Amino acid sequence: MIDLIEVFDRAETGPLTSETDYYMKRYVPKLAEVIARYGIKWDKQTIVNTDDELTDNVFSAAVDLLAEAGAYCPETNRVMEFTRDEILTACAQAPTSATFGEGRERKAMRGRRPDTTDDRPWVHVGGGIYTTDEQVFVDTVEKMASFSIVDSVSVPSILHIRGKDARVRSPQEVLATIKTVRLAREGILRSGRVGLPIINGISAASQPASMFAATYPDFGLRPSDGFLIDFLSEMVVGYEALQKVAFYNTIGANIGSTSTPLFGGYAGGAEGVAVTATCYMIMGNLIMRGTYHYNAPLHSKLHLSSTKPLIWAIALSNAAVGRNMGYPMVNLPYLGGGSGTKQYHYEMACYMLAVVTSGGNVFSGHPAMAVQPDSLVPDDHRFHAEIGLAAARLTRAEAEPICQKLFPLFGDKLKEPDKGLTFQEVYDPRTKRIVNADYQRVMDEVREELAGMGLEVPVS
Amino acid sequence: MGDDGIFEELKQSVIDQDEEKVLATVDKALAAGVDARKVIDDGLLPGLDVIGEQFECEEIFLPELMQAALAFQSAMAVLEPKIRESGGEGPKKGRIVLGTVKGDLHSIGKNILRLLFETSGYEVWDLGIDVDLFKFIDKAKEVDADIIAMSALLTTTLIGQKDVIDALGEQGLRDKYRVMVGGGATTEEWAQKIGADGWAPSAYEAVTLAARLVGAQAGSAA
């Protein structure tokens, strides 16, 4: 694989182009071209693709896209170009497992192949959702970490300092970021699983300075946690991201390459998202030097990932990478329904069935498009992890009919999703037990309905 | 060919997002003596309306929207000097200064907004992302803007919208511009709380809002 400094150099030596020209003369036409070249087409009905000729074509199209369009660096206004050989070598040498955590909790997340029914996927729960209160923050993390099936957590963010939200890039943000990390480790410690990894490092940081500051070892993060590095809009690799790559790569930390291709944005529709999402995983390894990928395609207007074309595209990108590269990946589901609603559970089940059978690991969903504060309700995440583990015993062909039954239960609600609950509305603040009987009842009912559809979800 | 034919052709060339055809049809219309303003108002803009609707219904996506906007801009480069030569008024509906507030790097929603504003006939100054509050104000003064539009996606950058509104107040400029806010982290209540003139949940609705605000602006000036 070409070395890291060489990758950085490509951002200085590639062809000079404006961002608009990069999109309109390179990415957009090339994407259309590779989609046509490989005959990639969504039939507007399927949720879980089982046609592996199509799967492999998506991978080939993604390789061609990167080889022919390149990535774009806005700081230097240059296209980062890579030859097909360089790309294919990087794919062949991509990590196929990432080791996280310490002590008893030290384990490997593996890249999975579609239709593997005899392994146990990695189980990741949580989300970088904003919390309003330090106690709620610690309780949320403690509770999520205490579920024995959980292998890693994403922790929420808490951004206020002395009752006021820290402004982005202010010195207070640096302090708030450090606080987030310290409180998160404290919550994990209280769960009795101190070595459990946090793999959405670092949720409260909006800039490299805050991220680096909070990485100082005394604050509780370690290289065996995971640090997310994002692409800036489609195919764009900014200097801030490359600064993070330079740092986290040098301390030998797990890097989670992260991408959010947008349905309806430059990537266009289902086919464009499938190819672009796959391309991001290729770039995540080659450019970001990731050990795992956070795959988060979403809808540009609805801000969620549970529409039919999106679930199809996300699952397909998992299968394409699972069959052709083996890079470990989790998918970050943005769901419409609020916490504790039936809609939310149905969306999650449909998404989970599609992605886990297609080679993804288990990652519980972000409710209400993740913009509702305090909306991480840990027992939702336990239930969703259980659904994920149940889905892992099925093949894609077995998952598809269940997905087709689930989709009508929420499809029409995506434009106006059901409102959900907050942590405070579900738990007793002292015992951290569920005190909202409706919350428990809804979950039990959905578990029964899923069994009726052919997905038995055992309680963990 | 009758007038209607040429307008239909202009409109269709925009819907087809075909820059060459747009330019050729504009030339043809001008050669036939059609007034440059009419080329815009009765030919190109109705085409862009259709494009906006298609985008809203997900029949087309961002690349097609951009292609149509680029074709429109090329046509405007030809038409604007003609309008000025004949001493005509600028064809724009209003002037909008747009940006994502300080500290916020989210650009996608704002870019969609810019395209829809442009394709609806507004003149837009896009200040980009991470925009300093004085940049909003200075640019608004410089171009005599009707509207300042600010996007914010993070809970921690929302405050940047309030900062601009407060600064306008402190400088005695608050009544001079209509201020609209939006973006993932915003809500209608927030917009009211900080004293913005309007809020919209999507770019499509932001265009309707802009029309309302510019109308109100004209009304209050009268």
Ligand code: B12
């Ligand atoms: C893409 C994305 C990114 C990309 C941005 C790429 C880019 N070039 O824009 C990247 C990866 C860089 C990014 C970074 C971060 N992000 Co971000 N990001 C998103 C994501 C996934 C989608 C946002 C988006 O583009 N939506 C699509 C566009 C079209 O929607 P929109 O912007 O809302 O715009 C529409 C309307 O709101 C409206 N509109 C927009 N602006 C305006 C303005 C006016 C005046 C009007 C009237 C209307 C209007 O019109 C638009 C079109 O219809 C959201 C998740 C989500 N659920 O939304 C998170 C999200 C916004 N990000 C979040 C966070 C936390 C971050 C980071 C801090 C993460 C980190 N720790 O590094 C950084 C912050 C960097 C910074 N300083 O800004 C959080 C915000 C939480 C909160 N409430 O504060 C979200 C919600 C994700 C989450 N919780 O999991 N992000």
